[in-house]
Amino acid sequence: MGSLIQLHSSLFHKCNSLFQMKQLHAHxxxxxxxxxxxxxxxxxxxxxxxxPTAGTLSYAVLIFRRIGTPSTNDWNAILRGLAQSxxxxxxxxxxxxxxxxxxxxxxxxxxFTLKACSRALAFSEASQIHxxxxxxxxxxxxxxxxxxxxxxxxxxxxxxxxxxxxxxDKRDIASWNAMISGLAQGSRPSEALLLFKSMKxxxxxxxxxxxxxxxxxxxxxxxxxxxxVVHDYIVDEKLDTNVIVCNxxxxxxxxxxxxxxxxxxxxxxxxxxxxxxxxxMIMAFxxxxxxxxALELLDKMVLDGVHPxxxxxxxxxxxxxxxxxVEEGIRLFDSMVEYGVKPNIKHYGTVVDLLGRAGRxxxxxxxxxxxxxxxxxxxxxxxxxxxxxYRDVEMAEIASKKLVEMGSNSCGDFVLxxxxxxxxxxxxxxxxxxxxxxxxxxxKVPGFSYTEIEGRIHKFVNGDQSHPNSKEIYAxxxxxxxxxxxxxxxxxxxxxxxxxxxxxxxxxxxxxSEKLAVAYGLISTVEAAPIQVIKxxxxxxxxxxxxxxxxxxxxxxxxxxxxxxxHRFKEGVCSxxxxx
DNA sequence: ATAGGGTTAG
Numbered sequence: 001m002g003s004l005i006q007l008h009s010s011l012f013h014k015c016n017s018l019f020q021m022k023q024l025h026a027h028x029x030x031x032x033x034x035x036x037x038x039x040x041x042x043x044x045x046x047x048x049x050x051x052p053t054a055g056t057l058s059y060a061v062l063i064f065r066r067i068g069t070p071s072t073n074d075w076n077a078i079l080r081g082l083a084q085s086x087x088x089x090x091x092x093x094x095x096x097x098x099x100x101x102x103x104x105x106x107x108x109x110x111x112f113t114l115k116a117c118s119r120a121l122a123f124s125e126a127s128q129i130h131x132x133x134x135x136x137x138x139x140x141x142x143x144x145x146x147x148x149x150x151x152x153x154x155x156x157x158x159x160x161x162x163x164x165x166x167x168x169d170k171r172d173i174a175s176w177n178a179m180i181s182g183l184a185q186g187s188r189p190s191e192a193l194l195l196f197k198s199m200k201x202x203x204x205x206x207x208x209x210x211x212x213x214x215x216x217x218x219x220x221x222x223x224x225x226x227x228x229v230v231h232d233y234i235v236d237e238k239l240d241t242n243v244i245v246c247n248x249x250x251x252x253x254x255x256x257x258x259x260x261x262x263x264x265x266x267x268x269x270x271x272x273x274x275x276x277x278x279x280x281m282i283m284a285f286x287x288x289x290x291x292x293x294a295l296e297l298l299d300k301m302v303l304d305g306v307h308p309x310x311x312x313x314x315x316x317x318x319x320x321x322x323x324x325x326v327e328e329g330i331r332l333f334d335s336m337v338e339y340g341v342k343p344n345i346k347h348y349g350t351v352v353d354l355l356g357r358a359g360r361x362x363x364x365x366x367x368x369x370x371x372x373x374x375x376x377x378x379x380x381x382x383x384x385x386x387x388x389x390y391r392d393v394e395m396a397e398i399a400s401k402k403l404v405e406m407g408s409n410s411c412g413d414f415v416l417x418x419x420x421x422x423x424x425x426x427x428x429x430x431x432x433x434x435x436x437x438x439x440x441x442x443x444k445v446p447g448f449s450y451t452e453i454e455g456r457i458h459k460f461v462n463g464d465q466s467h468p469n470s471k472e473i474y475a476x477x478x479x480x481x482x483x484x485x486x487x488x489x490x491x492x493x494x495x496x497x498x499x500x501x502x503x504x505x506x507x508x509x510x511x512x513s514e515k516l517a518v519a520y521g522l523i524s525t526v527e528a529a530p531i532q533v534i535k536x537x538x539x540x541x542x543x544x545x546x547x548x549x550x551x552x553x554x555x556x557x558x559x560x561x562x563x564x565x566x567h568r569f570k571e572g573v574c575s576x577x578x579x580x
Numbered sequence: 581a582t583a584g585g586g587t588t589a590g
Contacts, residue, residue, distance in 0.1 A: 039582070046584075076584070111585040146586040177587035209588050216589080247589040279590045311590060 018055050021048050025063060042073045049081025057081050069103070076108045083116035091116035092125050099132070107138045114147045123155040130164075142168070146175045153182025173207055181213035189217035190457060193226060206233065208242045215248040219255040222534040222561055225455045227252045243271045247280050254284030257532055257559035257566050275306055282315040288566045289576050291323025295332070310341055317350040322565050324579045326358045345371070349379050356386025357579065361395050377408050381416075388416045388423075396420040411437070411444045449513035449535040453524050460516040469520065476519040481510065484549045491542060509542045518547060518558060530557040538562050544580075548572055 015021055025044060028034040034041050041063075048060035064070060064078050075098045082091035095113040098105060110133045117126035130148055138144050145168055152161035165171075165179045176199050183192035196214045200206065206214070211234055218227035231249055239245050246269045253262035266273075266281045278301040285294040298308060298316045308316075313336050320329030333351050336343055348371050355364035364383055368375050380402045387396035400417045403410075414437045421429040436442075450459040458467065467473060491509060514535050521531030539562040551558050552572030560567045568575035 042583090073584080080584080108585055115585085141585090143586045148586090150586065172586095174587045179587090181587060207587095212588050242588090244589045249589095251589070274589095276590045281590095283590060315590080 015047060016051065016053065018053060018059060021051070021056060021059060038071055038073075041067065042071065042077055045074055045077040046080075049077050050084070057085055072098075072104050072106050072109065075103060076106070076112060079109060079112040079116070083112045083119065088116040088119040089122070092120065092122060095129070105132070105136060107133070107136075107141050107144050110136070110138060111144055111147050114144075114151045118151040118154045121155050123152070123157055123160075126151045126155060127160070140170075142170055142172060142175065146172075146178050149175065150178045150182065153178070153186055156186065158182060158186045158188060173204060173210070176204060177207070177209040177213060180210060181216070184213045184216040184220070187220070189220040189223075192217035193221075193223070205237075208239045208245050211239055211245060212248050215245075215252045219248075219252045221450075221452065221457060222256050222532055223452050223455070223457065224253075224256040224258065224532065225452060227256060229455075240269070241271055243269075243274050243277060246271060247274075247276050250277065250280050250284065254280070254287060255561070257288070257561060257568065259284050259288045259290070273301075273304065273306065275301075275309060275312070278304075278306055278308075279311045279315055282312060282319065286315050286319035286322055286565075287561075288568065289319070289322040289579075291319045291325040291328065294319030294323075295325075295328065298332075308339065308341065310344060310347070313341055313343075314346050314350065317347060317354070321350055321354045321357070322576065322580070324357070324577070326354055326360075329354045345373055345376055345379070348373075349376075349382060352379055353382045353386070356382055357389070359386075359390050361386055361390060361392055365395065365398070375402075377403065377406055377410075380406070381408075381410070381413060384413060384416050388420050391420065391423050393420055393424055393426075409440055409442055411442045414442055445537065447513050447535065447537045449517040449533050451517045451521050451531065451533050453521070458517070458520055460513045460520070462513050463511040464513065464516055467516075467520065469523070472523050473516055473519045476523050477510065477515060480515070480519060480546070480550060483553055484546055487549055487553055489546065489549055509540070512540055512543050514539060514543045514560060515546065518550060521558070522550075522554060522556065528556070530559060532559045532561075534561045536563065538564060539567060539580075544574065544578075548574055 015024055021044070025034070028040055028044060045060055045063055048056045048063065060078060060081055064074060067074055075094070079091050079094055082088065082094060091113055095109070098109060110129055114126060114129055117123070117129065126148070133139065133144060133148070145164060149161045149164040152158070152164060161179065161182050165175065168175060180192050180195050180199070183189070183195060192213055196206070196210070196217070199210070211230055214230045215227065217223070218230060231252070234240050234245060234249065240249070246265065249265050250262045253259070253265060262281065262284045266277065269277075278297060282294045282297050285297065294316050298312060301308060301312065313332065316332055317329055320326070320332060329351065333343065333347065336347070348367065352364045352367055355361070355367065361383070364386065368379055368383065380399045384396055384399035384403065387399060396417055400413065403413050414433050418430050418433040421433065446461060448459055448461045450457050460467065514533055517533040518531060521533065525531060539560055544567065547558055547560065547569050549572065550556065551569035558569040560569070565580065566575065567580070
């Protein structure tokens with residue numbers, strides 16, 4: 001028997017096609033092991049259930065159904081396979097069956113099913129398993145609790161995750177990591193950084209996974225100072241031998257507006273660059289609007305033996321778009337197919353935007369109609385935006401009509417259409433749009449901006465007066481108003497006129513959140529230090545014009561990251577060259 | 581009697 005099992009471990013090892021697995025299955029049956037050697041049987045199940053080869057999982061299910069009374073291990077093997085399959089919900093129904101069968105559930109049964117819940121975004125099922133595992137007496141299982149915490153975080157229930165984390169009587173590095181990454185990925189980056197700090201204070205030594213969570217939080221916040229501290233730690237601890245970590249560092253500098261720093265990390269990294277490294281760097285150049293650098297990297301990655309994928313092309317197209325490289329973008333789009341990369345709706349969206357910004361509305365419209373897939377809301381919004389820029393009422397109406405048909409309730413869509421009408425003095429139509437907005441209860445997404453000063457984040461909304469230094473900020477804004485006027489700046493009041501939102505005086509152009517953040521930056525940083533601002537929406541036209549002048553008259557570099565890209569203001573000009 | 585489970589970049 002011993003020699004047979006030995007023979008089988010090597011057989012199991014080499015088995016990677018469905019055909020071979022079937023042969024192995026037949027062998028186990030003819031030697032009676034399938035019936036009398038449960039461990040071999042479970043091994044076969046595991047092999048089939050976990051193999052990435054197509055069809056093997058259904059074969060595993062077939063084998064499983066032939067077993068009279070499957071052991072807990074047999075159940076676990078099937079659950080594990082189903083959990084990582086494209087239909088993780090199947091695992092959840094299998095879990096229900098096992099709880100109804102006389103078979104015992106162990107910690108692994110819960111673990112694999114929780115994984116399935118995570119992939120299926122099944123929060124209530126996960127919380128059911130939570131109560132089960134307490135009943136079964138697994139409450140001290142550190143690995144299981146970490147899985148549970150992670151599922152809660154990934155299904156969007158960060159408070160439930162935090163409760164599990166807080167109540168764990170023992171933690172290890174992985175449980176800390178799961179909570180930190182959970183917060184970072186759940187868009188609560190400030191809390192992720194706070195937890196990262198308390199972890200260090202409690203004497204834990206962050207590892208590669210920990211720093212990934214921390215870097216992701218810094219990227220989201222644009223928190224350069226804190227990101228640099230993490231980078232230094234990474235270098236000291238030699239964690240930069242890990243590509244994943246290097247990629248996260250590059251992304252962090254890029255998202256903080258420091259492409260040059262990102263590029264030097266990219267060039268000097270000691271480990272081999274992978275697809276994501278290249279894509280991250282191309283995206284970094286796209287965000288700052290350096291189209292040629294992005295295109296150059298796309299060529300270089302091929303020379304380096306890394307094949308560009310859909311994301312690489314999307315990033316490069318985005319770069320062409322932000323740099324106004326219209327012909328290059330169109331050529332790139334056409335060449336994608338030749339390289340065997342199929343354009344998806346995002347690629348079409350970028351090219352529509354590219355054509356739209358260049359005023360080639362008809363071509364953009366034709367491209368939408370020629371797409372092999374159904375256009376989404378974003379495409380029509382893009383076309384509407386371009387119609388507004390080029391005051392094309394006809395096209396704006398086409399796009400708006402489509403948006404209404406698709407049930408869009410986005411404030412921006414209505415505002416754009418109204419702006420198009422207003423530019424033509426069609427006040428009756430402006431009123432009509434306003435009525436529709438009222439009846440549909442369309443609300444604006446509140447804009448906010450923030451800036452990091454000495455490692456602390458200061459957040460502002462429009463007309464914000466809640467900051468402790470509010471008085472000084474408003475005094476600075478008055479000074480800015482005076483000095484920009486003296487410089488020759490005249491506010492474009494049309495912007496206000498066309499804005500059909502609630503016209504509170506406080507919400508007027510002059511107290512936009514990005515201006516408040518810039519003013520605070522000016523009074524709270526040393527001269528010549530660059531000011532960084534991050535905004536959740538696109539930067540407003542008036543703010544863009546004013547910040548350009550501020551960069552000149554105060555001799556400051558100001559970097560604004562908005563929803564779509566970076567604007568680097570220096571000596572009166574912006575890196576986007578007003579093309580955005 | 582045995583193993584198998586958790587955290588990870590664009």
